[in-house]
Amino acid sequence: xxxxxxxxxxxxxxxxxxxxxxxxxxxxxxxxxxxxxxxxxxxxxxxxxxxxxxxxxxxxxxxxxxxxxxxxxxxxxxxxxxxxxxxxxxxxxxxxxxxxxxxxxxxxxxxxxxxxxxxxxxxxxxxxxxxxxxxxxxxxxxxxxxxxxxxxxxxxxxxxxxxxxxxxxxxxxxxxxxxxxxxxxxxxxxxxxxxxxxxxxxxxxxxxxxxxxxxxxxxxxxxxxxxxxxxxxxxxxxxxxxxxxxxxxxxxxxxxxxxxxxxxxxxxxxxxxxxxxxxxxxxxxxxxxxxxxxxxxxxxxxxxxxxxxxxxxxxxxxxxxxxxxxxxxxxxxxxxxxxxxxxxxxxxxxxxxxxxxxxxxxxxxxxxxxxxxxxxxxxxxxxxxxxxxxxxxxxxxxxxxxxxxxxxxxxxxxxxxxxxxxxxxxxxxxxxxxxxxxxxxxxxxxxxxxxxxxxxxxxxxxxxxxxxxxxxxxxxxxxxxxxxxxxxxxxxxxxxxxxxxxx
Amino acid sequence: xxxxxxxxxxxxxxxxxxxxxxxxxxxxxxxxxxxxxxxxxxxxxxxxxxxxxxxxxxxxxxxxxxxxxxxxxxxxxxxxxxxxxxxxxxxxxxxxxxxxxxxxxxxxxxxxxxxxxxxxxxxxxxxxxxxxxxxxxxxxxxxxxxxxxxxxxxxxxxxxxxxxxxxxxxxxxxxxxxxxxxxxxxxxxxxxxxxxxxxxxxxxxxxxxxxxxxxxxxxxxxxxx
Numbered sequence: 018x019x020x021x022x023x024x025x026x027x028x029x030x031x032x033x034x035x036x037x038x039x040x041x042x043x044x045x046x047x048x049x050x051x052x053x054x055x056x057x058x059x060x061x062x063x064x065x066x067x068x069x070x071x072x073x074x075x076x077x078x079x080x081x082x083x084x085x086x087x088x089x090x091x092x093x094x095x096x097x098x099x100x101x102x103x104x105x106x107x108x109x110x111x112x113x114x115x116x117x118x119x120x121x122x123x124x125x126x127x128x129x130x131x132x133x134x135x136x137x138x139x140x141x142x143x144x145x146x147x148x149x150x151x152x153x154x155x156x157x158x159x160x161x162x163x164x165x166x167x168x169x170x171x172x173x174x175x176x177x178x179x180x181x182x183x184x185x186x187x188x189x190x191x192x193x194x195x196x197x198x199x200x201x202x203x204x205x206x207x208x209x210x211x212x213x214x215x216x217x218x219x220x221x222x223x224x225x226x227x228x229x230x231x232x233x234x235x236x237x238x239x240x241x242x243x244x245x246x247x248x249x250x251x252x253x254x255x256x257x258x259x260x261x262x263x264x265x266x267x268x269x270x271x272x273x274x275x276x277x278x279x280x281x282x283x284x285x286x287x288x289x290x291x292x293x294x295x296x297x298x299x300x301x302x303x304x305x306x307x308x309x310x311x312x313x314x315x316x317x318x319x320x321x322x323x324x325x326x327x328x329x330x331x332x333x334x335x336x337x338x339x340x341x342x343x344x345x346x347x348x349x350x351x352x353x354x355x356x357x358x359x360x361x362x363x364x365x366x367x368x369x370x371x372x373x374x375x376x377x378x379x380x381x382x383x384x385x386x387x388x389x390x391x392x393x394x395x396x397x398x399x400x401x402x403x404x405x406x407x408x409x410x411x412x413x414x415x416x417x418x419x420x421x422x423x424x425x426x427x428x429x430x431x432x433x434x435x436x437x438x439x440x441x442x443x444x445x446x447x448x449x450x451x452x453x454x455x456x457x458x459x460x461x462x463x464x465x466x467x468x469x470x471x472x473x474x475x476x477x478x479x480x481x482x483x484x485x486x487x488x489x490x491x492x493x494x495x496x497x498x499x500x501x502x503x504x505x506x507x508x509x510x511x512x513x514x515x516x517x518x519x520x
Numbered sequence: 521x522x523x524x525x526x527x528x529x530x531x532x533x534x535x536x537x538x539x540x541x542x543x544x545x546x547x548x549x550x551x552x553x554x555x556x557x558x559x560x561x562x563x564x565x566x567x568x569x570x571x572x573x574x575x576x577x578x579x580x581x582x583x584x585x586x587x588x589x590x591x592x593x594x595x596x597x598x599x600x601x602x603x604x605x606x607x608x609x610x611x612x613x614x615x616x617x618x619x620x621x622x623x624x625x626x627x628x629x630x631x632x633x634x635x636x637x638x639x640x641x642x643x644x645x646x647x648x649x650x651x652x653x654x655x656x657x658x659x660x661x662x663x664x665x666x667x668x669x670x671x672x673x674x675x676x677x678x679x680x681x682x683x684x685x686x687x688x689x690x691x692x693x694x695x696x697x698x699x700x701x702x703x704x705x706x707x708x709x710x711x712x713x714x715x716x717x718x719x720x721x722x723x724x725x726x727x728x729x730x731x732x733x734x735x736x737x738x739x740x741x742x743x744x745x
Contacts, residue, residue: 094643094644094647101650105525203582226725331643481540482540483540483541485539500550
């Protein structure tokens, strides 16, 4: 017996002594690699998920309400302060923090590593997504840290750069990324790490199209502040025959499980105790109803009584009929977060062709064809076809003035954004003035009809808004930055237009 | 240090109210509410004995410091907190308030506020999402308390009872712990010592839905052989 014990002890001593050192080093966590081990193909999906999580989540909610597609329900109060334009520096800190320290840091790191390795595929992917994320931040805050940003501990108080400077720098970066040699042997194939265009073989063509469409969008943003630069940039794109997106650039990998579904669905439906906070706005409904647009049945959950809408911002009514039964927003938990949708790409091209090429692009495509393709793509997003509307109510004003054509394009773009990156509709209104603003309130009393002197689809000043008749135009700098960074510029009221908006 | 958004005041110190809905306007910069540290801590431990009976008391008094109570925020939100019955939940105008009017040149003038908070906005008055300037201050509570931590009443049984079980001595003690707490009027919510943020500094200034403390009562029998 004694011998057995001794042998057992000897054996275990021998076995244990060998492996102790490596496995038990608790200072290195194999599940959390250090920055030195960062790889672009691991950083890219994480960064894109950050971008989509915010742009498709909280910012989409704010965008949808501020674009008057949706409004706060009367029976609950989750978004009352958004619908009332009560934006303070304590709001939206999460989006700022996650987009800067999550998305932008990841993009900066992966671009730096990919440049060192001359991996131009990843440089292009990272540069385009980083530029996209930055443009959303500039469009919201007008000035953000750019040249001194993403340096980690080397610079914890970066200065803020003006928005137009950032746009120019981003455009230059995209151009540089596009000019690289994509046949070089140092390029790696992203494989499943390309979560945007999810394909077994690398979609270089799609990324080039995404880059060009993003450039087109950025040039068109500048038409008020820098019309000459905008014209030069757009013409250059058409001169070099740049391809544009003919598919969605989106993140489409969501599944219907907690923490894994569409961000808007998670934020507004899964994580709240009330799933009926966002209702159909009378502004949007009046337009949809006037044209008998079937998309209302897809964007919203329609009951037996048909669609019912609440006047924008009119959330203090009692929750009895009719307002309590207003149609609730519908978002499928697996729906993608679009960065630039197919419809949006066509609408951007239609606008460019009308503004700079008199309605016919150098390759022969007309503004009308692009507009029709955009409307068709918008309907296809919810599984419908425009049918007779394309030649009827939504027929392109081919013989009209430039302003009428732009109005048609932008209003259709607005209507396509109810289940997507809705903030874009808010930006486009500030850039172009469309849909128009109404001088009178919609004043519906039954949720189905509206005041006789109200033009359907015209934006109204929300009933309970607190900005004295001025529409909201932007966010204010967040507390988390103000308290940590002395270089934050002076606060301006959120009714101040950003640099590219109509003054 | 506890700092945050507070009410915007005009140069006379009167709160500025938004003329549209009657609610407070946020201050431009953070205001200082106070700090979490205590001014002093004192206690009283006393024992009275008479013949075989001994009564022990243990009081603990702490003064000073403020903290943020999420319980207060939640009860204000659902309307359980006593202060949400202010003015019988009828429309009221914030006392002594003004509206700020900024003219074209940026100069500010102040007129007396005549906008009441109506029925529909009454609950918004207590929410941190719609009335930050005021609601944050309402959720900040003082950390003062006076606690009766322990009371013990012990009785040494006469030796004839102890000898029955061959013990030298028998003493029976009734004790109660965590018996009473008195807090200032503005804190009808929680025991400031019950922290559910662990032992980190966070529990000094924040409480998030902590469960109430419990009293314990018991009997002890001490036998010496």
